[in-house]
Amino acid sequence: MNSKRNAQILSQLMCISILAAGILTGAPINRATAAAASVAVATPAGVMYDRVTINYTIQNTPAASFDIKVEYSTSGVAGPYAVATEAIGSPSEGTTGMAAGEAGTSHVFVWNSFYDLNRAGIYNADAIVRVSAIDRMTGAPMGSAQTASFKVDNSVVAVALGQAGAGIPSVGDGGPATDALTFGLRQLNLAKDGSILLAELTARVRQFTVGGNIETVAGNGIPANVDPTTPFPANDSTLRNPRGVCMDWNGVVFVVDNGRSTFLATNPVTGSIVVVAGGGTGPDGPALNASLTGMAACISLPPVPGKPQVVLVTGQNRVRRFQYAYDPTTGDIDPASATIDTICGTASAGFSPDGTPAKSAQLTGPIGLAYDPSSMKLFVADTRNNVIRAIDLPNPNGDPGTINTVAGNGTAGFSGDGGPATAAQLATPSSVGLNPATGMMYIADTANNRIRQFTIGGMINTVAGNGGVGEAGIGGPALQANVSAPGEGLIVTRDGSVLISVVGTNQVLALTPDGNLTAVAGVPPSSLPGTGGQANQSPGIMPYQCAVSGDFLYVSDVTAKLIRKVDLSTGIVTRFAGNGVSGGVITDGMSALDAPLNPFGVTADSAGNVYTSLRLANRVYKIDSLGKITRFAGTGVSGTTGDNGPALQATLQAPNWLQFSNGSGALYIAGGNRIRRVDRNGIITTVGGGGTSTAEGVPATQASFTVGAGDNGMAIDPGTETIYVASGADHRVLKFPVGGNVTVLAGVFNTTGFTPDGALARGALLGRPHGIGVDARGNVFFSEGRNLLMRWIDTNGILRTVAGTGQAGLITEGSDPTRCSFFFSTGLMALDGQGNIYFPDLFYVVCFRPRY
Secondary structure: OOOOOOOOOOOOOOOOOEEEOOOOOOOEEOOOOOOOEEEEEEOOOOEEOOEEEEEEEEOOOOOOOEEEEEEEEOOOOOOOOEEOOOOEEOOOOOOOOEOOOOOOOEEEEEEEHHHHHHHOOOOEEEEEEEEEEEEOOOOOEOOOOEEEEEEEEOOOOEEEEOOOOOOOOOOOOOOEHHHOOOOOEEEEEEOOOOOEEEEEOOOEEEEEOOOOEEEEEEOOOOOOOOOOOOOEEHHHOOOOOEEEEEEOOOOOEEEEEOOOOEEEEEOOOOOEEEEEEEOOOEOOEEHHHEOOOOEEEEEEOOOOOOOOEEEEEEEOOEEEEEEEOEEOOOOEEOHHHOEEEEEEOOOOOOOOOOOEEHHHOOOOOEEEEEEEOOOOEEEEEEHHHOEEEEEEOOOOOOOOOEEEEEEOOOOEOOEOOOOEHHHOEEOOEEEEEEEOOOOEEEEEEHHHOEEEEEOOOOEEEEEEOOOOOOOOOOOOEHHHOOOOOEEEEEEEOOOOOEEEEEOOOOEEEEEOOOOEEEEEEOOOHHHOOOOOOEHHHOOOOOEEEEEEEOOEEEEEEOOOOEEEEEEOOOOEEEEEEOOOOOOOOOOOOEEHHHOOOOOOOEEEOOOOOEEEEEHHHOEEEEEOOOOEEEEEEOOOOEOOOOOOEEHHHOOEOOOOOEEEEOOOOEEEEEEOOEEEEEOOOOEEEEEEEOOOEOOOOOEHHHEOOOOOOOOOEEEEOOOOOOEEEEEHHHOEEEEEOOOOEOEEEEEEOOEEOOOOOOOEOEOOOEOOEEEEEEOOOOOEEEEEOOOOEEEEEOOOOEEEEEEOOOOOOOOOOOOOHHHOOOOOOOOEOEEOOOOOEEEEOOOOEEEEOOOO
């Protein structure tokens, strides 16, 4: 009997649960034209979400050509029977024209019970499944049909896309780094032994050698809300959003966890990890009391005898210094005696002239760091000022000197190759590296898709990247290759190679001394797995929004830079749009599969057109039923202008959530804390938000609410076109009709809390609502990110819990939604015509049907 986990025959895609109560067995089949045959049919016991897996065994040797027929009854008794519409064979065979073949041969096929039962409006019922073999020549049954009884309950939790229980995918640990999936690449740094440390947004820090294997050294891929304030095994710890990583001379690995504003350190003796700084609200001073929001990269400085050891961290428009004592016997850092202070920056964004004392100088969004012990200079990628600056640091534990510009003229652009580095244009340089043997400096010139090289006081040149995006040219001359958005990680290895974390292709590339560019970690976008197979076995899923149209589920996968399409009748996932890279030019009419996307929102209409928002590009695109992509709204400039005119000439501000109304043919776009509507004639208007009032009853266009980014959401009632808003920052759920006034459904302005089930939603306290949806009956569903629950406001205005336990965790398939833990991380949900809820839960798309 096959396991329900057999990826070839079972996809736990939908929301049907079938509890096996019997086994189908076959009686001998007698035919005048062939010797006796029999078919033994069985179903595995246990919970089945959407598929009934049926094994049948031929018991005689002569050929006997037959078809398999599946029927079902939901009357609670044997009949009347309806013919099942789906009977999908295993990859090696179909369900028609079967031959007896060799005695004892086992065959398998799958009945997609969800497809039949949900579309018949059957959600909770007793069912009988009948299986029979039909003579292909005569159409007559071959022997007796076999039946089994089942309990159908489609209110349990299932996975529609992604791998349940796996956390954020870390595919490839233990194998070659070049075969691993590396998502959300951030800082690179060198370990003591010359290996490479890599911080990933997949809640892990990984370590690998060039040409070697890759392993996770910190984080378990499950971002949690609780810091390890006591030592915890590093490779099973909970990181939230690791952005920076470095190792000191003792072998201590430091992790900048930007998601929880903390700084962690590993213990090289015990293998544990613990918070050593941050998490507080204080200024410079005791490390554990300090506020460390918005941190980026870190770097360890050489130790000074008799002085505390030093790690520098960027963030909050500053460079800050963490000073600590290390016990080599125990491997411990004493966080109680560690301190934080600022060596450069005032926390206010700006640009200070050369020669300004570092402590009073202004920076804007600094990220990357490099240190030259011979000149005792610290180099900072002053990212938003488009320059590289140097700070005199004669003593890591003393006062710094002045700040000076060493590359970039402060104007964003690309120019200056062959001339002085300080006269060149850079575009958001995010990291800087130094080759101490040659004195050569390297810049990740991010928006220019290039690596630049210069010497202090000398010339600058491009040494890698042709300005293009994608993976073309990797493996050949660096100047002819694409370096697609080189990111926050750039280091020089001991052999003089320059390693770069490339965000656009989710790879680590190496610029070798011979001038070639090769991949040393991560697979290229063209090799990404997870499309063309079973949806519930698809790795690399970090969904942002999902939409259901007919038999198809569309999911924007931010990390893989794709829109995925799941066929709900077969459980097969395919790549619908995106080439796996971000940046580059999208030409109207090109194939959506070739388009460089960074998709956030996604929605679909009943005609098979799909719409996606590119938040960073300030545009919305339409993908038609032929797979062609065209710009639908937004000029690419960030703004909120253009109302009452063509959407193509309007400016959009970071568009995120999208919803399509099939009734009016209008597309709704959330972004810039307002909701805008594009009608069927392509005219755009603002229908809510953008105002200053937080009061109830005001016109929606005068209202102020948060929507379009982060923990919030938007939904459209399919019947009335009423707009629902989960305004996460002020803890309210609102609604308003187009052209109407705002009503508060739940929550109290700027007040967070928790109100138990059964209370009126009006006046209830909520914990950062987001991920909202409304069904055809007028029931409103939304997630509470702070309370880790999905709540339900029924048509009488009563608040109830529909999913979640209040604790973060990986889901348990087959469980009652109210007894299952979720993360509710992004959570803009979609509801289909049968009342099933689909929502992205950080690692996968989850599906269940509420118990009304």
